[in-house]
Amino acid sequence: MAxxxxxxxxxxxxxxxxxxxxxxxxxxxxxxxxxxFGLLKIINFAHGxxxxxxxxxxxxxxxxxxxxxxxxxIVVPIIVAxxxxxxxxxxxxxxxxxxxxxxxxxxxxxxxxxxxxxxxxFGSSGLxxxxxxxxxxxxxxxxxxxxxxxxxxxxxxxxVCGLTWYMIEKTKLGAxxxxxxxxxxxxxxxxxxxxxxxxxxxxxxxxxxxxxxVLAAPIYSVSPYMGSNLLIVVxxxxxxxxxxxxxxxxxxxxxxxxxxxxxxxxxxxxSTTIIFVVMVIVLLxxxxxxxxxxx
Amino acid sequence: xxSGNEKIRIQNLHAFYGExxxxxxxxxxxxxxxxxxxxxxNGSGRxxxxxxxxxMVGRRTGSININGSETLDLPAHRIAHLGVGYCPEERxxxxxxxxxxxxxxxxxxxxxxMSVDEIYEVFPNLFERRFSQGTRLSGGEQQxxxxxxxxxxxxxILLLDEITEGLxxxxxxxxxDVLLELKKRGLTVLLVEQNFRFAAPIADRHYxxxxxxxVEEVRKDELEAKTPLLNTLLGV
Numbered sequence: 001m002a003x004x005x006x007x008x009x010x011x012x013x014x015x016x017x018x019x020x021x022x023x024x025x026x027x028x029x030x031x032x033x034x035x036x037f038g039l040l041k042i043i044n045f046a047h048g049x050x051x052x053x054x055x056x057x058x059x060x061x062x063x064x065x066x067x068x069x070x071x072x073x074i075v076v077p078i079i080v081a082x083x084x085x086x087x088x089x090x091x092x093x094x095x096x097x098x099x100x101x102x103x104x105x106x107x108x109x110x111x112x113x114x115x116x117x118x119x120x121x122f123g124s125s126g127l128x129x130x131x132x133x134x135x136x137x138x139x140x141x142x143x144x145x146x147x148x149x150x151x152x153x154x155x156x157x158x159x160v161c162g163l164t165w166y167m168i169e170k171t172k173l174g175a176x177x178x179x180x181x182x183x184x185x186x187x188x189x190x191x192x193x194x195x196x197x198x199x200x201x202x203x204x205x206x207x208x209x210x211x212x213x214v215l216a217a218p219i220y221s222v223s224p225y226m227g228s229n230l231l232i233v234v235x236x237x238x239x240x241x242x243x244x245x246x247x248x249x250x251x252x253x254x255x256x257x258x259x260x261x262x263x264x265x266x267x268x269x270x271s272t273t274i275i276f277v278v279m280v281i282v283l284l285x286x287x288x289x290x291x292x293x294x295x
Numbered sequence: 296x297x298s299g300n301e302k303i304r305i306q307n308l309h310a311f312y313g314e315x316x317x318x319x320x321x322x323x324x325x326x327x328x329x330x331x332x333x334x335x336x337n338g339s340g341r342x343x344x345x346x347x348x349x350x351m352v353g354r355r356t357g358s359i360n361i362n363g364s365e366t367l368d369l370p371a372h373r374i375a376h377l378g379v380g381y382c383p384e385e386r387x388x389x390x391x392x393x394x395x396x397x398x399x400x401x402x403x404x405x406x407x408x409m410s411v412d413e414i415y416e417v418f419p420n421l422f423e424r425r426f427s428q429g430t431r432l433s434g435g436e437q438q439x440x441x442x443x444x445x446x447x448x449x450x451x452i453l454l455l456d457e458i459t460e461g462l463x464x465x466x467x468x469x470x471x472d473v474l475l476e477l478k479k480r481g482l483t484v485l486l487v488e489q490n491f492r493f494a495a496p497i498a499d500r501h502y503x504x505x506x507x508x509x510v511e512e513v514r515k516d517e518l519e520a521k522t523p524l525l526n527t528l529l530g531v
Contacts, residue, residue: 175400178392181391182389186387188349190375190448191404191448
């Protein structure tokens, strides 16, 4: 019944759903990276660690303070954003005039420190975080079963990505951000407080990573390495989309998640490498990425 | 000593890009409603003088007084709020913004700036192309946009860098008319200009910059007498 041309539609849609969920995380994380890279020209290697921090803070909030998921999903991204702001002000700003390689190495070091500290305290095995009761269960669709929480992830991710895109493309603040990526010095000469915008942008970008971490906590194992495993894939997606391209990061994140899901169904052996294969092809054909601007 | 109607007074200004010492003690002043030009050859330090006023160079020493306030220690984004509008040599039109977004980008620094409607009246081409990408405009239109942008912000001290460069004569004439109109409205203009023929009839005074120094000051009424000297200094 649910089989068409030897394709098991239940299996196919199941993998598509997994791909769409992964794509939602890819989109949220690569969006944060793209925003930070666009304005600061910083490749934030601490992004994965800050995603992990978001998941751990949600877990700790529930475990130690009884703070539930609904409070955590609001408060934790703000805390992670505040930590990001401190990283930008204390560590990144003093080296902002140096070669970007220094900030790359610095954020890489910061990421390893976070990872090391959490491994030391919680060990490397994963911790579980229960799905909130309101999001348990699921819906039976014609070709698949959709767990409510997974639908929630896709909904939140698309909503946040959409709102962020709107803010950047259609508002005055977004115009500041876009212009700031082109010529921050001229923006300052116009009377715009660019250092403040840089700080808030960095905070917002890592806040998105914190949000992704909270969303991930109930379905993935909360572990110190959850960020580093994902980060390399997310970087590949940012490269495919075009470094600094906001729309590119969102669209590519979702498409690569779906592509990964389809590969898992049709040729599972290639599912962990397909994104990197696409990255190599894109770099060869269009080095600035699918949505990036050629310099 | 800063006199009452002085909008800009620069004293012993030195400016550096990294290890390079570009300005070697610039002294100049601009009175309210004056149009003053900085003349000189390429690389003499004229554009760096404007960039120094906006705190866009590496390091500065000396004194830069704008509207009675010392600005040497002010962060770059605070200087515009003293009523200064800067139009860079490369025009600074943002490719990621459309014409209207470019126009609305600078925050209002004084309350008596031109409204968007007034600007579209003065520059009808900008109205027609208000939803086009900023960098898709012609060179002349981009220059109009760059000037319109700071007029909307309400700036009453305009620092304009090589605004006629590479433009057709008809556009240059239009820019001259715009500058005269701005003068009539009482705005103060410090203009870096290579095109002496453009600058001569509209300016009140000229400073000649050479190797990071002011080497000559020429008032409008001295222009005829000092033309041979200016030709020598400018290599005309």
